[in-house]
Amino acid sequence: MNRRDFLAAPILTAAASQSAPIEPVTAEVREHLGKPALVIRGRPVYASFYALTDCPGGRWSFEEATKPSLARFVEAGFRLFQLDLFLEDCMPRPGEFSIEPARRQIRGILDLCPDAAVVLRWHVNAPRWWNDANPAELVAYANGPLEEQSRTLPVRYLMDDLRRLKRPSLASEKWFALAQGQTWNLLQDLARTPEGDALAGIQVACGVYGEWHYWGFIRNEPDTSAPMQQRFDSWRKARGRAAVPVPSLEQRRALDDGIFRHPAQRQDVIDYYRCQQELVAERITALCGIVKKSWPRPIVAGTFYGYFFSMFDRAATGGHLCLHRVLSSPNVDYLSAPQAYGDRYRGLGASGISRGLTESVRLNGKLFLDEMDQTPSWQWRNDVDTAFQLTDLDSDFAILRRNVLESYTRGAGLWYYDFGPANNSGWWLDRRLMDEIARIRQVLDRYHQRRYQPAGDVLFVFDTEVFYYTGSIQGSDPLTDAQAVNRTITSAWQSGVALETIHLQDLPKADLDRFKVVVFANTWLMTAEQRRFIRDRVMNSSRHVVFQGMPAYCDGASLNIGVSRELTGLDLRKQAAPLFTVGDAAPGLSQHGNTWYSSTPPSLPADWRRIFRAAGAHLYVETNDIIHAGGGVVLLHSKEGGPRRLALKGLAPIDLQLPPKSSWLFDSATGERLL
Numbered sequence: 001m002n003r004r005d006f007l008a009a010p011i012l013t014a015a016a017s018q019s020a021p022i023e024p025v026t027a028e029v030r031e032h033l034g035k036p037a038l039v040i041r042g043r044p045v046y047a048s049f050y051a052l053t054d055c056p057g058g059r060w061s062f063e064e065a066t067k068p069s070l071a072r073f074v075e076a077g078f079r080l081f082q083l084d085l086f087l088e089d090c091m092p093r094p095g096e097f098s099i100e101p102a103r104r105q106i107r108g109i110l111d112l113c114p115d116a117a118v119v120l121r122w123h124v125n126a127p128r129w130w131n132d133a134n135p136a137e138l139v140a141y142a143n144g145p146l147e148e149q150s151r152t153l154p155v156r157y158l159m160d161d162l163r164r165l166k167r168p169s170l171a172s173e174k175w176f177a178l179a180q181g182q183t184w185n186l187l188q189d190l191a192r193t194p195e196g197d198a199l200a201g202i203q204v205a206c207g208v209y210g211e212w213h214y215w216g217f218i219r220n221e222p223d224t225s226a227p228m229q230q231r232f233d234s235w236r237k238a239r240g241r242a243a244v245p246v247p248s249l250e251q252r253r254a255l256d257d258g259i260f261r262h263p264a265q266r267q268d269v270i271d272y273y274r275c276q277q278e279l280v281a282e283r284i285t286a287l288c289g290i291v292k293k294s295w296p297r298p299i300v301a302g303t304f305y306g307y308f309f310s311m312f313d314r315a316a317t318g319g320h321l322c323l324h325r326v327l328s329s330p331n332v333d334y335l336s337a338p339q340a341y342g343d344r345y346r347g348l349g350a351s352g353i354s355r356g357l358t359e360s361v362r363l364n365g366k367l368f369l370d371e372m373d374q375t376p377s378w379q380w381r382n383d384v385d386t387a388f389q390l391t392d393l394d395s396d397f398a399i400l401r402r403n404v405l406e407s408y409t410r411g412a413g414l415w416y417y418d419f420g421p422a423n424n425s426g427w428w429l430d431r432r433l434m435d436e437i438a439r440i441r442q443v444l445d446r447y448h449q450r451r452y453q454p455a456g457d458v459l460f461v462f463d464t465e466v467f468y469y470t471g472s473i474q475g476s477d478p479l480t481d482a483q484a485v486n487r488t489i490t491s492a493w494q495s496g497v498a499l500e501t502i503h504l505q506d507l508p509k510a511d512l513d514r515f516k517v518v519v520f521a522n523t524w525l526m527t528a529e530q531r532r533f534i535r536d537r538v539m540n541s542s543r544h545v546v547f548q549g550m551p552a553y554c555d556g557a558s559l560n561i562g563v564s565r566e567l568t569g570l571d572l573r574k575q576a577a578p579l580f581t582v583g584d585a586a587p588g589l590s591q592h593g594n595t596w597y598s599s600t601p602p603s604l605p606a607d608w609r610r611i612f613r614a615a616g617a618h619l620y621v622e623t624n625d626i627i628h629a630g631g632g633v634v635l636l637h638s639k640e641g642g643p644r645r646l647a648l649k650g651l652a653p654i655d656l657q658l659p660p661k662s663s664w665l666f667d668s669a670t671g672e673r674l675l
Contacts, residue, residue: 001376019511023197025117025297027200027298028299029334033449033450035452037367038367040080040200041117047369047412048080048414049080051416054424056423058423060206060419062104062111069426070108071112073416073428075434077441077445080117080200081118082118082415085509086125086157087103087122090373100471105118106196106199106223115532118198119331120199121204122204122205123157123158124179124182124204124287131167134174138167138168139169139215139222140225158417162218170223171225171231172225180287181208183290184203184294189192190295204288207280210304211307212305213307214317217314218312229245238651241278247269247272255471255473258576260578262558263559264558270469277643284305286331288333303335304336305336306327307356309340309354310340310341310486315467316468318466324503324505328403333367336369337368338354339352339370339403340352345397347627349625350494350626351496352403354370354407359456368413369415372414377394378421378427381562393432397436400663401665408448408633411631413497426656442667452631455630457497457515458517458612459517459518460519461504461518462485462521463504463505469524469556479578479601484522485522492605494605496620497619498618512538516543516615516617516618517544517546517617520534520547520551521548522549523547523552525557526553545595547567548599549578550580552564552566561573569595575587587599588600589607591614621645633665634648634664635668636658638660638661651670
């Protein structure tokens with residue numbers, strides 16, 4: 001018996017012993033015990049999936065390389081699986097369409113786990129032959145012509161999405177008709193097969209890496225194609241504005257007041273970005289609608305969307321700015337995102353948070369799913385006994401627990417996305433890691449059955465609309481993504497409190513009575529209604545409020561520091577674009593009663609701890625460690641370890657001796673250590 005057979009045999013034997021037929025999967029997202037929950041065959045479940053990669057060698061469930069990992073996750077109790085499938089797999093040549101790749105993908109799971117529920121990540125990228133045949137439908141760039149494809153070896157379909165290679169313009173109606181039609185065909189045909197009985201959902205995917213970023217967005221400036229120009233003309237006409245060319249590279253980079261585009265002077269650029277962003281949201285919701293209409297049973301439809309953190313200061317060009325257009329659609333059941341990138345987020349001692357505004361998604365009744373795609377410490381060796389070897393198991397356990405509990409405590413779910421050694425599979429094949437994954441799952445399955453209670457008493461408020469009006473000052477960006485978004489949240493998360501994040505538009509939906517502190521992070525664009533709500537409902541005699549940067553400086557029509565003064569009640573003055581100060585004071589952090597102001601985002605956890613302590617927020621620890629709290633549990637994550645005093649709400653402090661590289665999990669009500 002080879003290694004694969006050894007791993008799979010107990011599962012296959014158990015499966016073969018089942019005599020009762022397994023009912024077809026039904027799937028939906030509905031409110032359950034205080035949070036949106038995934039409901040499979042009528043039963044709410046903790047939404048924890050195992051997912052194969054999209055990379056060659058590790059993406060097909062029926063191949064030898066993937067079987068051991070699939071078998072181990074089944075053995076660990078997993079019944080939810082996600083698999084990638086591309087339109088090009090089903091349509092390799094003009095005039096051909098076959099659902100056999102989809103059937104084989106699902107069948108590979110069912111052979112190991114007959115009661116599995118499967119979500120297909122359905123990539124509607126145009127096949128390569130279609131791109132070659134339709135040059136007029138392809139994306140074009142303001143910063144240069146299409147590049148030549150130079151690769152000679154087979155690679156993943158998504159490998160070059162950040163380059164200026166042949167990709168369909170997302171404004172192409174010809175491409176979108178193909179995507180819609182073949183999505184309908186896939187589901188109509190699959191519904192008539194035995195494999196279709198296991199289908200729980202479709203995650204519609206396109207754009208960079210299937211994540212609905214506009215093609216090439218990090219390095220390039222899309223989209224000057226004819227389809228996009230036509231779309232932009234129609235968009236402007238619907239608003240009573242004359243047609244203008246899609247903005248040039250120079251127009252996009254032009255700024256008028258520090259980091260701001262003046263609304264009166266840069267309307268064409270602001271309009272273009274809105275047009276492009278609304279187009280992407282429209283494509284997502286339309287495709288999710290086809291999923292819903294074409295399936296005979298309840299099915300979930302979801303997408304990558306709502307990314308906010310670690311967006312490379314490119315949010316307007318390729319981010320997800322139309323969050324509420326997607327959240328308000330009845331066709332969309334869940335949003336998903338990888339956990340944020342970079343050592344400030346993923347390193348030991350960092351927060352490991354999702355790229356999305358998780359609490360906003362929850363408040364709008366949608367499920368949020370993290371993509372846990374952080375590798376363990378595999379090291380390759382050319383040795384028969386230790387060909388693949390874990391080099392830092394303590395770090396692996398600490399990061400594994402931190403990342404999984406981050407999503408759970410915020411009322412979300414996740415999947416383990418297995419890029420594996422050499423982008424194949426097998427990241428978690430080591431028995432020690434799989435045992436830990438099983439332990440985590442057992443704990444969270446149990447706590448998922450309790451009523452969900454969020455634990456944060458500090459709320460960070462962010463905005464996406466502001467990115468239409470702001471840009472980057474190369475070499476000097478104190479108030480753009482790198483600082484006001486990423487430095488703000490990463491340093492604050494090391495302050496020892498429990499945090500939550502929300503979109504400015506959702507502030508009226510929040511239970512404000514829970515929060516001792518509300519931080520307005522990058523809310524430099526506000527309507528009169530939003531300003532009134534903040535003055536009347538958020539700024540009261542007991543709650544502390546923090547403003548940073550240039551609060552409410554823009555209202556969509558003008559740039560006015562007088563509005564900033566009216567909102568904050570402070571004598572704000574512009575000393576040097578893009579910095580404000582209070583009176584003649586030097587730039588920095590200052591307190592004015594219960595209102596705090598910082599010219600630039602505080603960069604040290606101690607600064608945030610000072611604010612939170614003054615406001616009476618609950619400090620779980622007094623050190624620069626990570627707290628993830630909610631859903632009845634508290635996770636303490638530490639890089640350095642050492643003596644710690646953990647203060648759980650309503651309990652006597654617990655003195656701990658943490659080892660380095662540790663993540664310990666506690667019951668928030670009893671103090672019992674769970675992991």
